[in-house]
Amino acid sequence: MADKPSRRAASAVPIAAHGEPVYAVRSGASYRRVRARDVGNGLFVIREPVRDVRISDISVAGGYRVIENTAAPDLESAGIVGLHVRGARARDLERSFARIRYDSRDGVIEDVSATGMLTTGATDLPVGIGFADTAHDFRIERCSMRGFQWKRRDRQYWNGDGFSTERGNARFLFRQCAAWDNSDGGFDLKSTETMLDDCISGRNARNFRLWSSIRATRLSSVDPLKIGGIGDTNHFSIMAAKGADEPLVITIEHLVVKSDRGWPIFDVHNGPARIIIGSHDIQVPPGTPLVRPRGGGSVPGGVTFKGDPPKL
Numbered sequence: 001m002a003d004k005p006s007r008r009a010a011s012a013v014p015i016a017a018h019g020e021p022v023y024a025v026r027s028g029a030s031y032r033r034v035r036a037r038d039v040g041n042g043l044f045v046i047r048e049p050v051r052d053v054r055i056s057d058i059s060v061a062g063g064y065r066v067i068e069n070t071a072a073p074d075l076e077s078a079g080i081v082g083l084h085v086r087g088a089r090a091r092d093l094e095r096s097f098a099r100i101r102y103d104s105r106d107g108v109i110e111d112v113s114a115t116g117m118l119t120t121g122a123t124d125l126p127v128g129i130g131f132a133d134t135a136h137d138f139r140i141e142r143c144s145m146r147g148f149q150w151k152r153r154d155r156q157y158w159n160g161d162g163f164s165t166e167r168g169n170a171r172f173l174f175r176q177c178a179a180w181d182n183s184d185g186g187f188d189l190k191s192t193e194t195m196l197d198d199c200i201s202g203r204n205a206r207n208f209r210l211w212s213s214i215r216a217t218r219l220s221s222v223d224p225l226k227i228g229g230i231g232d233t234n235h236f237s238i239m240a241a242k243g244a245d246e247p248l249v250i251t252i253e254h255l256v257v258k259s260d261r262g263w264p265i266f267d268v269h270n271g272p273a274r275i276i277i278g279s280h281d282i283q284v285p286p287g288t289p290l291v292r293p294r295g296g297g298s299v300p301g302g303v304t305f306k307g308d309p310p311k312l
Contacts, residue, residue, distance in 0.1 A: 025080075030054040037061040041095075042068030051081040060090035066114070067098035079135075083107035090114040095126055097145065101133045110141040116148030116160070116182075126150050127161040128179070131191070136170040140177055149183035149227060158183045158229030162204065165191035167211075174199050183227040185209035185237070205231050206267075211239040213249040220256035224263045232294070234264045240271035240297055247272035247300065255280040262288040268297030275303045282310040 022043050023031055027050040036043050039060055046053075046069040060066050066088070071078035079102035088111070090097055097114035100107070109129065116126050128145025131138065145162035152158050162179025165172055169191035179186030179201045186201030190211040201207035202222030221235040235257055240248045248271070255277050257265055262285045266275060275291075290312055291299050303309070 025050055025053055027051050027053065031056070031058075033057045035059045037063070039063030039066065041065050044068070045070075046078050046080050047072040048075055049077060049079050049081075053080060053082070054084045054086075055088070056084075056086045058085075058088040058090070060088075060093075062092040063094070065093065065095045065097070065099065066090050067100070069099055069101045069104065071102070077102045079103040079105070081106055083109075085109045086111055088112040088114070092117050093126075093148075094119050094121075095124055096128060096130055096148070098129045099127075100129075100131050100135050100138070102135065103133070104131075104135040105137045107138045108141070109138065109143060112143045113146075114144070115146045118147075118149045118151050119160075120151050124150070125159050127164045127188075128182070130161070130164045130166075131169045131172070132166045134168045134170075135165075136172075136191075138171075139173045139175070141173075141175040142177065143174075144178040144180070145182070146178075146180040147182065149181070151183075152229060154228070154230075156229055157231055158205070158227060160227075161185045161188040161209075162201070164188040165194070167191075173197065178202075179204060179207070181225075181227075183229070184231060189214065205229075205233050206237040207235050209237040209239065210248075210250060214251070216250075216252045218254040218256065219252050221258070221265075223259050223261070232267055234267040234292070235259070236266045238266055238268045238273045238275070238297070240269060240273045242270045242296060244271045247274040249274045249276070251276045253278040255282070257282045257284060259284050259288075261285065264289040264292040266291045266299070266303065267294050268292070268299055269294045270297050272298050272300055275299055276306075277303060278306045280305065280307075280310060282312075284312065286312065288312050 126148040160183035175197040186204035196216040200220040207221040226233040
């Protein structure tokens with residue numbers, strides 16, 4: 001079933017999508033009070049360059065992906081400028097809530113809660129909200145991504161993230177966001193100029209997986225959990241670069257770490273990292289490693305605490 005896109009508010013009538021796209025997004029459109037189930041690869045499909053789109057008060061029960069951003073075959077790009085998503089609830093998603101690509105920019109995604117499921121498709125890597133290509137200048141506030149899991153063989157890597165950004169993405173703000181129960185990273189971030197403001201991540205294999213320098217106000221990491229596969233389990237995976245002249249820099253004003261198991265707090269991979277912590281509330285078992293080097297990773301001079309360091 002496919003409804004004709006309109007600049008008017010969308011109907012509040014429930015929609016049974018049956019695996020087919022419903023809205024082909026158009027510039028200036030406002031889609032409100034949409035109820036859907038069993039959606040395919042996009043309840044809202046961005047297939048051409050558009051701007052100033054509002055999506056609000058959305059409820060989705062089951063399906064593949066809610067917002068899909070893939071250019072039509074005759075177009076090279078389908079970037080979106082000024083996307084504003086506010087107020088959405090989605091459950092039992094196989095792949096993701098949203099994928100945003102191309103040179104999309106100046107967007108806001110707020111008050112969104114989505115849950116995934118344990119998927120087994122060979123290429124269906126799940127992620128709650130994912131950005132790619134050169135998307136930049138997005139603000140993500142009060143969003144929660146839970147249970148995006150990819151089951152593979154025991155000796156394979158089980159991906160599945162709550163939030164992800166890729167190299168080429170820039171200037172992202174995550175404010176009061178949460179990631180729970182994902183099979184890889186809660187926050188898996190490669191973007192530059194990234195800010196995390198009062199975010200929490202819990203029961204993911206790697207609660208925070210950080211590939212570029214970031215700044216954070218308050219970050220909370222709770223009970224990392226290995227769901228399956230061969231990946232590491234820790235509170236923070238710091239993915240530094242081999243042979244880098246300058247270290248990757250992680251600055252956290254207030255760090256909260258809580259776990260009843262001794263998973264490492266910082267796994268540092270491949271190259272040098274500088275980790276600067278202001279105040280902290282760390283409640284972990286005695287002997288928990290503060291830093292575990294992996295594959296040539298290091299923290300020259302150790303982790304810097306502005307106050308007294310934790311007693312581990």
